Amino acid sequence: MVDNNQLKEAVKKTVSRDDVKYVVGYEKGTYGFQATPTFAYKPEDSKKFIFSPLCVHNLAVFPMLEEKPPLRKGQEPDTRKIGVVVKGCDSRAIVQIIQEKGLDRDKVVIIGIPCTGVVDPKKLEKMFPGHIKNAELKDEDNKFAVTVDGKTTKVSKDELMPDKCKTCEYPTPVLYDILIGKEIKSTKKEDYKKVNEFEKKPLKDKWEYWEKQFDKCIRCYACRNACPLCYCKECMVDQLNPQWVRRSVDLSENTAWNLLRAFHLAGRCISCGQCERSCPMDIPLMELNKKIEKEIREMFEYEAGVNAEEKPLLAMFKPDDPEEFIL
């Protein structure tokens, strides 16, 4: 359980610094169980900051969404740092982006939260449906304590957590400037259970499954925009000359988009699950990401976003690489 007062204090201290522009964290949302990203520009803004298992967003996306409008003559760019509140998985996104030189380590102040698992909002809604204007959810004695209209129910974590939390190996941020509370050591191990099971299916079944999923895609690109690692200045899917993916929303183009997205994140995806969480059509995008992650782990013994000093997978070369895939 994270001490919210300690968090508020850390945010206040950070935003008070002369070299910090703002801090991004979480506040209570507008209805039901919602939490929402929020920004502190002044010390008093820190009062609204919270952390609970409802804080499902990966805020590492926000430094990447920074807009740099053209400057007026004589105007200096604002080069101050951005403070970001991160969970374990979120911090790996920052590490990965630093590795790729997409972000300067000096330009972020990382407020780390040792995370004991968040909820899957879709599972939560299924379990607690209906007109919930105001609700709370806390981590208590290794269970989620869900309070709706003053009535508290304790639910086992496994029932409400997304898959990524069930096999999380990095509950404590791998990189931080301030840590709220004590470090948590993980006892969990990624076993790629879903991927392994899916691999056993005949090719025809696999294709049928993904055909049905991609058919639902509406190409809103929420998966891309919510992803902290999708920070290309111009996404290949938006390019017109040449046009890599057509604008038609049909199975063929949707498949092209979804596979390209997954492949562009090969060796870069840190499994925060934002793509899947943001998908309005409920496409299980993490199953694609996990398959690629598994292949990379097995082939190159590489894991994305763990060490900021390391080179990105696609930028390294080992002379003793067995290169078994080359005939």
Added chain:
Amino acid sequence: MDTLLLSKKDLPKFITELIKKNKVFAPVENNGTIIFNQISKPDEMNLDSCKSEYPPKALIFNQTETLFKFTPGTKAKIESIDLDEKKVIFGIRPCDAKSVAILDHAFSDDFKDPYFIKKRENTVLVGLSCIKPEINCFCTSFDDDTPASSKYLDVLLTDIGDNYYVEVTNEKGKQLTKGMNQLLKPAKESDLKKKMEIEKKAVDMISRHQKTNGISEKLDKIFEHPMWKEIAFKCVGCGTCTYLCPTCHCFDIQDESTLTKGARIRVWDTCMNPEYTLHASGYNPRPARTNRVRNRIYHKYNYYPKNFDVIACVGCGRCIDLCPVNIDIIDVVTRAGEVKP
């Protein structure tokens, strides 16, 4: 208006009758998501969900619409598209039906869009009243809209227990239900009473409300207000809110071809995408997310009311339900009404 009664156990027969003469589209479940699809049997429908995730506007204003086909090269041949297909949209909710009436202004007032108009003419809207509105439903915030309003529908069914109370509001509806005397019996005064009770119950269930009084005029005064920047800061810039919105209607036109065949298509576009307003010169009049987030609200609550005297929001709540960062149009508009200019 004709008021009739359809026994609940006769609903499959009613649907089968409709399928005989029309292409019938109804809410179906597709891997956990409710969408409107063509059905061939009544049991393919799923009427349990309050609303489909994907809006039924897509059946009249398709996400990808082929305008015409062609063969490339010097001896190009052009093939037009047949739009005469008769459609019935069954199970559309009153809010989604209103959205089609809102789209009518954009596609048939100043400029007559032949594709939309033809499809609209050939489509009969057979609605189903909402008896269980969801948390983010707020249709009652607009005019005299209710979850059981037949105003924008050709036929409306309301679940009143053992029967559906059937309102046939116009000629289109009459034509559709003609010859179904076996299934549709005249309704009594007591049935209307039951419908009104159910309607009132549904109205009372709606717990979130948006303050829309004088919003259009207020927005004129707060274009430069810092609140827009504050809201836009957490926007990740995806197109979920606009694509799922039943009244959003922007599109892009492209020619897509291979060596032997091609088509001019029209696809939904979204004002949340920076490319949407990017000029050929490289200049972008809406360069930042602030401009784009504000535009979505202004288009619905200021520009549309000014042009067509109706707010371009029906209160379906889809953009609130599915926004990845909880940008909440009820909250945004209410705040806009409260801030000092």
